[in-house]
Amino acid sequence: MDGVRRRISAAALLAWSVGAAGPLQAQLTATADAGFGAVEYEGFLGSAALSITPGLRYDARSFSVAAQGAWVLYESGRDLLQGAAAAAWLTPPVGGVRGEVSGFGGIATYTEAATSGYGLLRGRLHLTGGTSGVWAGAGMGRAYAGTFDIATSELALGGWLVRPGFTLTTTLMRGVGVDTGSTRAAYVDLMASGRWTRGALELEGVAGLRPWSELGDEGLFGDLQVRVALTRRVAAQVGAGRYLTDPLRGSVAGRWISAGVRLSLWSGRSQVSTPDERLRAAVRLPHPLPADAPELRLADAAFGVRGITLRASGARSVEIAADFTDWQPVRLQSERGGEWRLDLALAPGVYRLNVRVDGGPWIVPRGATPQEDEFGTLVGLVIVR
Amino acid sequence: MLRRVICGSGVLLALALAGGVAQAQEPRLVGRLSDAARAQVDTILESARRDGLPSEPLVDRALEGASKRAPDALIVAAVRRLVEELGAARDALGSGVSDAEIAAGASALRAGARPDDLAQLRARRAGRSVTVAEAVLTDLVALGIPPDTAAAAVLAMAETDDAAYLAFRRNVERDVALGATPVAALMSRVAGGETAVADPTGRPGPRKP
Numbered sequence: 001m002d003g004v005r006r007r008i009s010a011a012a013l014l015a016w017s018v019g020a021a022g023p024l025q026a027q028l029t030a031t032a033d034a035g036f037g038a039v040e041y042e043g044f045l046g047s048a049a050l051s052i053t054p055g056l057r058y059d060a061r062s063f064s065v066a067a068q069g070a071w072v073l074y075e076s077g078r079d080l081l082q083g084a085a086a087a088a089w090l091t092p093p094v095g096g097v098r099g100e101v102s103g104f105g106g107i108a109t110y111t112e113a114a115t116s117g118y119g120l121l122r123g124r125l126h127l128t129g130g131t132s133g134v135w136a137g138a139g140m141g142r143a144y145a146g147t148f149d150i151a152t153s154e155l156a157l158g159g160w161l162v163r164p165g166f167t168l169t170t171t172l173m174r175g176v177g178v179d180t181g182s183t184r185a186a187y188v189d190l191m192a193s194g195r196w197t198r199g200a201l202e203l204e205g206v207a208g209l210r211p212w213s214e215l216g217d218e219g220l221f222g223d224l225q226v227r228v229a230l231t232r233r234v235a236a237q238v239g240a241g242r243y244l245t246d247p248l249r250g251s252v253a254g255r256w257i258s259a260g261v262r263l264s265l266w267s268g269r270s271q272v273s274t275p276d277e278r279l280r281a282a283v284r285l286p287h288p289l290p291a292d293a294p295e296l297r298l299a300d301a302a303f304g305v306r307g308i309t310l311r312a313s314g315a316r317s318v319e320i321a322a323d324f325t326d327w328q329p330v331r332l333q334s335e336r337g338g339e340w341r342l343d344l345a346l347a348p349g350v351y352r353l354n355v356r357v358d359g360g361p362w363i364v365p366r367g368a369t370p371q372e373d374e375f376g377t378l379v380g381l382v383i384v385r
Numbered sequence: 386m387l388r389r390v391i392c393g394s395g396v397l398l399a400l401a402l403a404g405g406v407a408q409a410q411e412p413r414l415v416g417r418l419s420d421a422a423r424a425q426v427d428t429i430l431e432s433a434r435r436d437g438l439p440s441e442p443l444v445d446r447a448l449e450g451a452s453k454r455a456p457d458a459l460i461v462a463a464v465r466r467l468v469e470e471l472g473a474a475r476d477a478l479g480s481g482v483s484d485a486e487i488a489a490g491a492s493a494l495r496a497g498a499r500p501d502d503l504a505q506l507r508a509r510r511a512g513r514s515v516t517v518a519e520a521v522l523t524d525l526v527a528l529g530i531p532p533d534t535a536a537a538a539v540l541a542m543a544e545t546d547d548a549a550y551l552a553f554r555r556n557v558e559r560d561v562a563l564g565a566t567p568v569a570a571l572m573s574r575v576a577g578g579e580t581a582v583a584d585p586t587g588r589p590g591p592r593k594p
């Protein structure tokens with residue numbers, strides 16, 4: 001979703017405001033893109049893909065909001081459906097300083113997979129100086145996909161520059177994702193994005209470097225898109241690019257190339273989508289678990305006894321039924337901090353289990369791997385060493 | 386004297402038979418399964434014991450089905466399928482393996498591993514238990530990694546200890562949690578040196594999106 005983020009950012013809004021002949025007028029823009037291309041997501045084979053992407057955007061002097069949907073049909077017949085929205089608001093300038101509050105979020109479903117989504121709220125402070133400016137800011141949000149719920153945050157510095165027909169923004173960002181098990185992954189991105197127009201021709205691109213990442217995916221990324229206006233309402237476009245894993249949005253790395261057309265249904269100036277966001281993959285998980293499923297942990301205790309701990313805050317009772325209980329419900333003992341515990345002697349191996357909270361349905365806890373059983377339900381697998 | 390010996394033998398034989406009958410009727414199934422289902426499961430259990438297969442996983446599976454109020458037919462079918470998998474796992478692993486290794490091997494076969502994977506694992510970990518390695522293989526597949534890719538990675542780690550297997554699995558799960566696809570997570574951990582080979586697959590790769 002870099003395209004939405006890039007275009008909705010206050011830096012870009014400021015750049016357009018300053019670069020335009022006069023103050024930015026309120027403007028509604030509606031577009032529809034259709035394209036055909038090839039994608040190669042990390043962990044998947046390459047595939048041809050067909051995409052249709054409607055978009056809507058409203059710009060006012062200090063406020064901008066955009067939304068878009070996307071439907072992508074892959075060569076395999078599977079498809080991806082996703083939607084994204086973003087908004088930004090700029091305070092009036094005070095001595096060359098402007099504040100910005102922005103937010104964006106999205107949701108995606110991929111054939112036979114868990115729905116994934118993300119959201120981020122961001123605050124920034126801009127120091128503007130006519131045709132250029134710098135900013136600093138922070139943001140926080142969440143990303144989820146099936147079992148996983150990740151708290152995200154970012155710290156960023158940036159600058160922008162405007163020349164006739166040309167805008168350039170640069171960003172240095174440190175992003176962090178922390179899952180419910182307190183596992184953390186941080187990374188740093190340095191990127192520059194630019195847009196150049198002359199007559200019917202428009203070039204737009206991003207060049208970036210991830211010099212450090214706890215996910216181990218350091219490297220270069222970027223894209224370039226070329227758009228040629230054929231008529232007032234129809235433009236042809238081609239593009240190609242590569243992007244890295246984005247924990248803030250729960251998306252995986254990939255690369256793409258595409259060609260297509262853009263129809264301007266209303267007005268004709270702004271764009272809200274790019275091929276990379278249309279073709280970006282959703283995280284796919286085999287079996288989603290409820291977001292409020294209790295979390296299971298196995299710990300060693302004395303004399304070979306294992307402590308089974310379930311974290312279920314606010315629960316009145318927690319029960320477990322498993323291979324090691326002869327599949328009879330066994331109530332766990334309540335401990336401090338919303339934890340429930342059962343001590344058992346367990347030999348090494350794989351065990352199947354389900355848990356339930358307050359007499360509710362039997363479910364798979366977080367920390368156990370969900371698997372379809374032979375009885376039409378999900379069972380959790382745990383490994384004991 | 387001879388008569389006493391014969392009589393004594395008769396008593397012993399009767400006791401042995403009685404013991405055999407008692408063993409064939411798994412007491413934990415009483416009251417949990419219908420009489421008809423229990424009779425069928427008991428027959429499977431007896432057959433498994435005769436073949437030297439572990440019966441505990443079979444009892445567990447029947448009890449799980451009962452706990453989930455599954456129909457008799459489903460419970461019996463699940464137990465029957467499991468005994469076949471236990472047999473296949475035992476055949477693949479060879480003699481001298483523990484019940485836990487056979488049971489974990491059956492889970493791995495269910496997940497999609499091939500008998501040859503188990504045989505190779507056993508050969509490469511001669512003298513060491515393969516239980517945790519098999520369990521990690523099962524778990525990786527349940528995380529969404531194709532069975533052949535997961536098997537190749539687990540085989541590549543055959544020289545490591547159980548703690549390394551569990552750490553590997555935990556790291557793959559963490560990467561998935563943070564946004565990577567299961568295959569990408571596994572490959573990145575492989576490339577990161579947690580296994581001894583650069584490319585664990587050597588077999589059909591990941592599928593198209």
